[in-house]
Amino acid sequence: MSAGLRSGQVAEAAGVNIQTLRYYERRGLLAEPERSYGGHRLYGEDAVTALRVIKAAQRLGFTLQEVAELLEAGRHRHGR
Structure with a gap:
C-alpha cells in the first residue's frame, strides 16, 4: 500500500475541516x-486538488x- 495523506493533512492543505472532507466523500x-x-x-495529493476545485x-x-456533475463529466472525459 502506498503512503498517503491522512484526513487532517488533506483538510488542512485544502483549507476545509474534516467534517467537510467526509461530507464531500459521502x-x-x-x-x-x-x-x-x-x-x-489515506488520500492522494489529487484529493487536495479536488477539494480546492470544489471550494x-x-x-x-x-x-x-452542479459541482458533482462537472466532476463526473471530467472523469468520463478523461476515461476514469
Whole structure:
C-alpha cells in the first residue's frame, strides 16, 4: 500500500475541516480513499486538488450538485 495523506493533512492543505472532507466523500465528490492497515483514510495529493476545485466552484456560485456533475463529466472525459 502506498503512503498517503491522512484526513487532517488533506483538510488542512485544502483549507476545509474534516467534517467537510467526509461530507464531500459521502456525496461522491471525492473518491473513497484507501485505508491504512490501522484503518486510517489515506488520500492522494489529487484529493487536495479536488477539494480546492470544489471550494473554488462554490465561491463562483455553483451548487454542490452542479459541482458533482462537472466532476463526473471530467472523469468520463478523461476515461476514469
